[in-house]
Amino acid sequence: MVGDVQFSHDGVLMYCDSALYYEPTNSFDAFGHVHMNQGDTLLLDSEVLYYNGLDKLARARYNVVLKHGTMKIYTDSLDYDRLYELGYFFEGGKVLDHDNVLTSDWGEYSPPKHEAVFNYNVRLVNPAPPAKPETVLLSDTLHYNTQTAIAHIVGPSNIENDENHIYSELGYYDTKAKHSHLLNRSILTNNGKQLVGDSVVWNDDVATAEAFGNIVYTDVVNKNMFTGEYCYYEDDTGYVMATDNAVAIDYSQQDTMYAHADTFKVFTYNIDTDSIYRIMHGYYHMRAYRRDVQAVCDSLVYDTRDSILIMYRDPILWQAGQQQLGEEIRIFFNGENIDSVQVLRQALSVEQIDSIHYNQVAGHEMHSYFKDGEMYLSTSEGNVFVNYYPFDDDSLMVELNHTETTLLKMFVKERKVDRIWMPAATGVMYPIPLIPEDMYYLQNFAWFDYIRPLNRYDIFEWRPKKSGSELKESVRHAAPKQKLSDIKKKRGIIEKSSESSDLSENSESSETSESSDNSEKPE
Secondary structure: OEEEEEEEEOOEEEEEEEEEEEOOOOEEEEEEEEEEEEOOOEEEEEEEEEEEOOOOEEEEEEEEEEEEOOEEEEEEEEEEEOOOOEEEEOOOEEEEEOOEEEEEOEEEEEOOOOEEEEEEEEEEEEOOOOOOOOEEEEEEEEEEEOOOOEEEEOOOEEEEEOOEEEEEOEEEEEOOOOEEEEEEEEEEEEOOEEEEEEEEEEEOOOOEEEEEEEEEEEEOOOOEEEEEEEEEEEOOOOOEEEEOOOEEEEOOOOOOEEEEOOEEEEEEEOOOOOOOEEEEEEEEEEEEEEOOEEEEEEEEEEEOOOOEEEEEOOOEEEEOOEEEEOOEEEEEEEOOEEEEEEEEEEEEEEEEOOOOOEEEEEEEEEEEEEEOOEEEEEEEEEEEEEEEOOEOOOOOEOEEEEEEEEEEEEEEEOOEEEEEEOOOOEEEEEEHHHOOHHHOOOOOOOOOOOOOOOOOOHHHOOOOOOOOOOOOOOOOOOOOOOOHHHHHHHOOHHHHHHHHHHHHHHHHHHHHHHHHHHHHOOO
16 A cells, blocks of 8 residues: 555554555554554654554554653664553663653653663763753663653662762652652762762752761761761751761771760851861760770860860860860860860869879869870969879879969870979878878869760760769859949939939929819819
């Protein structure tokens, strides 16, 4: 048959320029401008079509275009099975849907389910050219729904979005909302930062990520990381929050520091500039462990501008056999090492000698200075009280030296007190057998060894201070303010003004009474 050939079979209309019709098998071969229309919803165009009426199988070849709703498939070889309502290409194809372009070596599409499956060298680009691609998804296996425009990742896949890279083997990507929900320990990477979790939610539009379950956030540039059960990250602002068994890990120094708190937050300022800096907050039940130093406090703040870590509310710091505490502790870093430690208000330093004897220093403020990780000088200022046990050449404890002064300098060598300097001071020296019971410990002595973190796993067990041993915050009174009334009173102004006010009140009352009398009189 030649010229405007038309076929009709079970609700399907087919048109072509010429055809060979095989009546015994109820099939035909169509050539030239082939067009198949099924219910005005499914349209198929090609150069050649082989149709078997018994099997209801249409095989389209050369410049094939399959249209269904907003979706279009472009390929050179496509078979469409009308019995199962399934079309598939096997020599490479391209799919256009909404604002997406999908290409693969093999693919199939089900019009009733609006589901497409792609295999081998799958590539999804959003938005479609000629616009600049914002998201590119590469995979070996991908499911796609043309109604929802959601891609279902079921194999090793990589998603590129600007400077963000996502690796996932199972998950969903909503191309309309630009929103990803990824499972099976998916990995989000951005400029040296990496976020991993049992599930990761990524929002392209606002560049935010959330991770749930066994999360690991790593900052390779700053050599620190967070672990926990939940993490939130903002790419544009550099804001990070970790909570639920959260642990901050710093591996920038020779030894790794582990810190646990209820919540950690990192704020980034002047991002994408040379003046960038970060401030980290950790609050509630903070415990930290490193082999050479341990700490406990209620909350802390770390500022990268000055490399200062500040501990608030009952902070305690331990180094070997020494304990320091006060109302506030500031740790200054010089590169990777501690430069100095400052203890403010109600400062107390205790060094354990044995279960009974402790070297103790109490004052208003203390400074400890370090070099190559070792303390070489410690100073105390303001109402300094000292309990010190010197040893003789045979390493025998000689006596107790109790001293009161205004300034104390202790020079340390090889982790032992080398010498002590102080200005005019008052003190008493007690031989060991004659030490009074009330002189063993200073008035604010406290030894919190039972609170001290023992290892990196012990940071999760919060042990509060025993009742009555909590640090009472000192009250700093403000200067008294003079009242204007007091000044006037001293100068005798108040009395005069009060007399005049009394006169004025009397005159006002008389005027009021007169006016009330007048109001009773008729006009």
